[in-house]
Structures are given as C-alpha cells and as structure tokens.
Amino acid sequence: DxxxxxxxxxxxxxxxxxxxxxxxxxxxxxxGDAVKLDFDDEVFDAVTSNYVYHNIPSSDRQKILLETLRTLKKGGIFVIHDIMSKAKYGDMEAFAAKLRAMGYEKVELIDTTKGKFMTPFEAMWMGLSGSKILIGKK
Known part of the structure; x- marks a missing residue:
C-alpha cells in the first residue's frame, strides 16, 4: 500500500x-461521510470495503456497517474486510447473528489472519490483527 x-x-x-x-x-x-451516506435506501447491487471503517472516528462501527447495508438492494451482496477487533467493533459474532435475525442470508465472518490470507505473525507485524471479512446477502 x-x-x-x-x-x-x-x-x-x-x-x-x-x-x-x-x-x-x-x-x-x-x-462522502460513511456515518451518514448521501444515498437512498436499497440503491446498490453490491457494497464492498477493504480496510476503511477502522479509520473512521466512531464509537459505534456496527452502526456504520448498518448504514452501509441500508444502501444495499434486496438480494445484493456485501463484502467488508477490516480490522474488526473487539476494541474497534464490539462483538462481531453477535452482530453477524443480528444480521441473520434481520433477514440477511449467508452471513459469514471470516478470520483472515489464520493462514489463508496471512499468518497470525504477519497480521501482528503489519498491524492487522483482528482482520475479518464480513460477507452476506441482503
């Protein structure tokens, strides 16, 4: 980078x-402002982000994720990769469960520091510990 x-x-x-x-x-x-996106509801077929949200000053990054997902069309997919540590995001497993309860489908939270994308040592060395991909379908 x-x-x-x-x-x-x-x-x-x-x-x-x-x-x-x-x-x-x-x-x-x-x-724009990720905390309050200047888009109507359900306008995008897909939303994606790669290591952005952890840089946005906010005490509630899950709220920012919900704001992003608000703009996603029904049937649209999302792929959000970020440093989703508990300190930055809170309980993301609970958030994934919340999305499923809201009707989102195929919601997965994938740890990207366990060898497929990088090793735990590489993640720590690069300051990316806690990296996860949140994927699913609205």
Missing part, C-alpha cells in the same frame, strides 16, 4: 486513474 499525500483527502482524478488502470467501467466517484 502507498500512504502518501495523494491519499490524505479525496482525490477524484486519482480514483478515475485507478479505475481506468484496472479496466473498471461504469464508475462514479464522490466524497
């Missing part, structure tokens, strides 16, 4: 350049 000044704030030109480099079409980039 590169963490230079070009990532210090929203940079639409850089986002466009990255999407073109990856051959990704049909994109729209805008600056």
């Amino acid at each position: 590169r963490w230079g000044k070009e990532y210090a704030s929203f940079n639409k030109a850089l986002c466009v350049k990255n999407s073109q480099a990856e051959g990704v079409k049909n994109t729209n980039f805008r600056q």
Whole structure:
C-alpha cells in the first residue's frame, strides 16, 4: 500500500486513474461521510470495503456497517474486510447473528489472519490483527 499525500483527502482524478488502470467501467466517484451516506435506501447491487471503517472516528462501527447495508438492494451482496477487533467493533459474532435475525442470508465472518490470507505473525507485524471479512446477502 502507498500512504502518501495523494491519499490524505479525496482525490477524484486519482480514483478515475485507478479505475481506468484496472479496466473498471461504469464508475462514479464522490466524497462522502460513511456515518451518514448521501444515498437512498436499497440503491446498490453490491457494497464492498477493504480496510476503511477502522479509520473512521466512531464509537459505534456496527452502526456504520448498518448504514452501509441500508444502501444495499434486496438480494445484493456485501463484502467488508477490516480490522474488526473487539476494541474497534464490539462483538462481531453477535452482530453477524443480528444480521441473520434481520433477514440477511449467508452471513459469514471470516478470520483472515489464520493462514489463508496471512499468518497470525504477519497480521501482528503489519498491524492487522483482528482482520475479518464480513460477507452476506441482503
């Protein structure tokens, strides 16, 4: 990862350049607030995030996850990868159970520090202990 000044704030030109480099079409980039997304309910077919939410100042990151899932269409999928330690997120197993009780399907919480993506030592060395992927379908 590169963490230079070009990532210090929203940079639409850089986002466009990255999407073109990856051959990704049909994109729209805008600056926003993850705590209160400026989108109607159920507008996206899929939502994804990779190591973002732990950087958002909040005492309730589960609430931020629910805000993200609010924008997901019925039948849409979500894949959210982050440092979901108890200190940052609270009890994520209970949150996954809550999503199932709310009608979400195929909800899984996958620990990514147990060898498939990285070893526990690598996770600790890179500051990624507690990394998990939350996946499912609305």
